[in-house]
Amino acid sequence: MISFVWAEDADKIIGQNGSLPWKLPNDMKRFKDLTTGNTIVMGRRTYESFPNGPLPNRRNIVISRNNEYQVKSPAELINSKEELSKVTKSDEDIMVIGGKTIFQMFLDDVDILYVTKIHHEFVGDTKMVDIDYNKFKLTEKKEGTMDEKNIYPYTFETYKKIN
Numbered sequence: 001m002i003s004f005v006w007a008e009d010a011d012k013i014i015g016q017n018g019s020l021p022w023k024l025p026n027d028m029k030r031f032k033d034l035t036t037g038n039t040i041v042m043g044r045r046t047y048e049s050f051p052n053g054p055l056p057n058r059r060n061i062v063i064s065r066n067n068e069y070q071v072k073s074p075a076e077l078i079n080s081k082e083e084l085s086k087v088t089k090s091d092e093d094i095m096v097i098g099g100k101t102i103f104q105m106f107l108d109d110v111d112i113l114y115v116t117k118i119h120h121e122f123v124g125d126t127k128m129v130d131i132d133y134n135k136f137k138l139t140e141k142k143e144g145t146m147d148e149k150n151i152y153p154y155t156f157e158t159y160k161k162i163n
């Protein structure tokens, strides 16, 4: 099973200058809850956006064309999508966490979408890929709670592929 996990703004912006355009701790918590104990797959630029290297308590797989690129242990480096199926089990749940180029790579394979929609417009240089939502069914929708640390309105949504 392949899932996408991401957050986007009202204009589908996901990144700015190699990092997230916003601070939304409640979304970070959802991301942690969804991905902990699972396998996360990310592009080299997204990996470099993590200040402390691999995220703990998850299998971190980083994709780069550069086979000499050094990832910090216990992260693992692969050089292509094809290599992913060699290093993972067929029943392993794979959570693709971005960025844009890696979402594009798995667009035809994704089964579940976990998206946080932030109802605000940010300045950004990276947008989410176009997803054909006609191929998916909304299975969960939850309004986010706002407080002094979570100042933007947002919604957590889950979609499952229609077979």
Ligand SMILES: NC(=O)c1ccc[n+]([C@@H]2O[C@H](COP(=O)([O-])OP(=O)(O)OC[C@H]3O[C@@H](n4cnc5c(N)ncnc54)[C@H](OP(=O)(O)O)[C@@H]3O)[C@@H](O)[C@H]2O)c1
Pocket (backbone or CB within 6 Å): 005, 006, 007, 008, 013, 014, 015, 016, 017, 018, 019, 020, 042, 043, 044, 045, 046, 047, 049, 063, 064, 065, 066, 069, 079, 080, 081, 097, 098, 099, 100, 101, 102, 103, 105, 126
């Ligand atoms: N809002 C969110 O949920 C979210 C999630 C993730 C990321 N982001 C943001 O998105 C931005 C990064 O996204 P991005 O699209 O620029 O970069 P990315 O997808 O994270 O990484 C791109 C890199 O992946 C490698 N790659 C791409 N296609 C490949 C292929 N076919 N074969 C092998 N390697 C390949 C290349 O690495 P090499 O150059 O090393 O070859 C490429 O430079 C950042 O601002 C980040 O914070 C946001």
